[in-house]
Amino acid sequence: MNIRITGSGSYIPNRVVTNADFAKHLFLDDDGTPLSYTNEVVTEKFKQITGIEERRYVEENLLTSDIAYFAAQKAIEDAKIDPETLDYIIFAHNFGNVKDGAIQTDILPSLASRVKHSLKIKNPKCVAYDILFGCPGWVEGVIQAQAYIKAGMAKRCLVIGAETLSRVVDPHDRDSMIYSDGAGASIIEATEEEGGILAHETASYTFEEAYFLFFGNSFNKDHDPDVRYIKMYGRKIYEFALSRVPQAMKECLEKTGIPVENVKKVLIHQANEKMDEAIIHRFFKLYGKTPPAGVMPMSIHTLGNSSVATIPTLYDLLIKGQLEDQELNKGDVVIFASVGAGMNINAFVYQI
Template structure:
């Protein structure tokens, strides 16, 4: 049978570390467009208590999002030992494409994937560049699409990348700007024929696009006098939190139920990292849905504390770090089953069940 198996991975994190005290001199406004009166020290302290974010990475001014994506993609190719000219697709998930430093203007033409293919120097004109715009779940959705191509016999090798520079798309007067960060992660997905079913076993996607559509969107600055970008990230934090807590655990539960896999077989859950409190709550609720009162210790690795929310890059970055034993004591082992899940603008949710090949 045809299996969609990850054979290599890579990531890129900017060297520029932004600690929380970076925001001490900011001026924050509330949703009514009025200046927040409490001190920034108090605002930051409350923010850190809820999200656990202490630092995040911002790209250097000379870098573009496509640069980060190409670096992560090149590292995944090297890790897999795959000749770039044998790729059938380069699929890149991103929300804003390139955003030049200080401009705040999203640039998606030419496409991110075409730019990445160019930066990697891929000459093969049969290799198709494909962009995925799906909010924070974009990398997972790109991986789902790549899996469908491979299992349908339409591709043998695909480079899948999630890369975003959200730091250049935030409203500097909005407290939620402290959540977002920059980064890129990538994997190589290949067809591996085997009698044993492995790789991406099962997946599902949920898209609620009615009243949920404006939970996370682009909007004007909270400061009506701001002369910077006309559009920036605008998030209804409470709505997003409630939606995610209700829908993501249910989606993961349905995923393993449809796949016929017992929850005790799951060794790791890689959740999109936006808010540690939310992630802890989603994992706990997922296990409660499966009749278990407490989640197993270390089941869900966390990166948000140090890297912030790099949107489509969080899941592949975390995958690469764990795979290479670079995230604490977290490890993947042969025959492990793991879940990759994400929620974001749309509102969209997806979840994948991945089974590492047995050695």
């Protein structure tokens, strides 16, 4: 028995927001004072570091559970399965449903339950639940699905990663330009086909790192102090990721016995182009190698950082041939890896 991704789907929102759309924003430092340079300088530096030129936001009438449902439908169709045969629906997100203009999140009922309802699944033994694991949530959902299948508790699972970060960002914080919306979904199941998930690795660093990402007040001191927004210590996250993620990827790969030369692609959480490139270079440096050309497909330039959705949407675009100059072929070895709030790190090695 091998555990494979047998279907995938994604939802890329229609609203395109370019860096130029932030030209009229009043960006402030964390002490509430205006930045000492123009927004043109802010956006240019931002593009140099993150690689982001534009990002996608959902329409006002859509919620995180809605776009998750759209992606789930596509994954089910792609796998050609009856949704009634699903044993688990595992939904990774971090902020629940936040209505446009609202200040509260809604996770009652769970978003997984809402997706199951939208899919019109009647089977009560299809268990639906949410996980909060930061940006690595979808990867962790896949690892959990694999564990259920290995334990004989399931044969087929739906794992979703979806987020509408545009509704929890501080418009006065330049970091708000990083975040975006999106959804990706995958069917994970036991098959007789060769390959699939070969090894995994997960870790949570909380002693000093737990609050590198957190919910905090707007930089605009006139805003309601009871309304919170996603905040981060970017430099600390960058240093943490570079010190921990490559080693976790190496430990994961070593469990398989596969040489690094056989790794065709690394699908890494689309957090920041500069950081992701540094992680990949450091990973290959652990083996005394340099990264081969094209080993790290990227979607962040046009889709931004949609947290738990970046890897499943990247995989879906890649496996369906929708990324320019990138492809996956039968037998290819791929590493999936992520880092995010918690601070959590995880990875799995997968053979197409």
